[in-house]
Amino acid sequence: MSRRHQLFAAVVSAAVLVLGGCGYEDTPVPTPIAEAKYTPGEVTDCNTDPATLLSEPADGTVDPGSTVDRIRREGVLRVGVSADTNLMAARNTQTNRIQGFDIEVVKAIGEAIFGDGFNLNTDVQLRVITAGDRIPLLGGPDAEGETRPAELDLVVRNFTINSCRKEQIAFSAVYYNATQQVLVRAEDADSYDGPESLAGKRVCAPNGSTSLINIEQQQPEAEIVPSVTHTGCLIKFQRDEVDAITGDDTVLAGLAAQDPYAVVPEQIPLNPEPYGVGLPLGDDEFVAFVNYALEQMVASNEWQRAYNTWLADELGAGSPPTAIDPTS
């Protein structure tokens, strides 16, 4: 075959192949979706000064027409709680009941309102809410600044009292002195010596939380890894994507209780996070009654029993805050 014929044959073959569409372009593989970037939360001048933490003096008097009187008449106390904060308020997957230290606080308030015949299952409506719902459901402003009538009587959901929130809703006296701490791997527990040990380490907390701002300020060399929730942080921890988690000691205790290789070592707290019961603004009588219920909880030793049941294993010995201790 001459060169011209060979060339012709080659051209025809190529044309047939091209026209026949024998080859397809590879289906593109998309770039993996990037993890959410760290977006520092807004730095505010909110504080937890002693003056901010002052509450109404405890008073168990119930006047006709008061909130407690209404709750008794209606036969139901509406409380906003968490259902996934282990040890504080989480649903037991075996019994389907929500239980934890915060639920013990709800019980104590319920007993003070309804008396001896109190039954948590029938007298309390536990409404599972998110952290973002805490203030709006008590009649405070939501993220857009809109307000609507309060739908709940109380919120007991690891709720830190600070000066900014106190302008939006009312708080009881401090019922638990939580602090921001750090959770590390069991093998790093002995060598952990505060924020300086976190230099070069990957530290996780919910994106936009004040916990991350505190870590960033105290250890700029730490690598900040954000997550949506603390549970998300523990998943990252178990997948070896982070070395440490920071947050309230109660939350970290709940995480450590689910992972034998995670511990909250003894440490100097990074920040105070005093917990209070949230109430609608302007009902001082009800605030005083809740403080009375909290004092009763301490006086009857129920507070200590609840702490020992839920938190002592992970956080060590603890005692009631002086604000609700009638003996202090």
Next chain:
Amino acid sequence: MTQPVAAPPPPAPSAQPAPAQPAPPAKARKGFWPAPTGKPVGAGVEDTPSLLNRLQIIGMAAVLLFGLASGLVQFLSYQSDGRAADDTEQLLRIQEIRSSLLHADAVATNEFLIGGAGDPNLSTDYDESIEDLLKQITAASDAQPADEKALEALVVEISRYTTAVTEARVNSRQGNVLGNGYMSDASALARGNAKAILDNLVEANTERAEDSMGGQHPFWLLLIGVVAAAVLVWISILLASRFRRYVNVGIGVATIIVVVTTLVASVAAWRGASQNDDLLDKELQNAVDQSAARVAGNDAKAYESLRLILQGSGPTYEPLWEDAAAIVEERASRTVLDEWNAYADGHRQIVELDDRDRWFDAKRIAIDTGDEAPTASFDNFDEVSQQVADDNGEITTDELRAGRTLALIGSLLTLVLGFVAAVAVARGLGARRREYA
């Protein structure tokens, strides 16, 4: 075979050499055609044998090229229909992979919602869904090498998904609320990178199937035929003017072959294109719509379970459920809408109870396996949706493959007829050459 001529041979004297003094040109009479003589007009003025040779080359080349080009176009259509059937099968396979993944997630989240040791039947359903999913991925990878890399990436994502589901189950059995986190993380994985990969696969295969279905070219067949016929007509006119014969039988036969072949091939191609358009608009679209509805339905069922697993997350998941439900209502076949509506009614009951903090009652309805329960209606919707998608997909691929044999025979026949026409042209020109000689 001898070449027939249009008229008896002319008298011998006309073949004699031209006289020294050419006769004055006959005066053309209006409305009068000179009698055919078989002798070239103005013979001796031009080189007639060369002209005949040239016309023969042109005529034969025209019909041979016609046979080749028209046959090739028909062969490409044959190939194209085959590819369209394969691409359609691949598209439906990818859609099934997508719906199987979300079905697995709907089952996994519903089983997780039960809590404790879960439900062995749902566990089996989940395991079988994942097994089917992996088999479908292997089949899809074998069927379309261009999808191989994307499917490899998908397998990695599915592996991450199943690992997260396993971690969720283990944590749930141990009573850890962390299981909720793993379960929602798993669901997010099924809708994150995996969804992006599947979207690309669906888009690429839809484009391939549509392109392949557009592989019928009646216009090109018509154009090729018209050009070839025009060349033959031009040769006929030239011959008629040279030899004073109206018709050259050889050229005439070749022209008839070209015209008839072109008409038959064009009509067949037009019908093929029309049928492909119908399949694209009806059966294939039905299959794709039903698959999309099944995907959205399973999405919705998983969101319903997640809102109950992550208690208090109704405001997050309900808008997602509503979006998915809107897709089902828009794209699902009417045959499955009754089942869907029965499930959706149950879902609204669940939402109402959950919003009124009656979580236990809401959960009871969501995990009820009774025949009248919303989950049973959902399962029927899911099953019938897959059946509708499968049936329509099968009709599409069967129809595409049914017309292929005819297209292949047509392409080969056209090639042969091109040769036959070339022989006819050669004979037709040969007759004139003999007459001239």
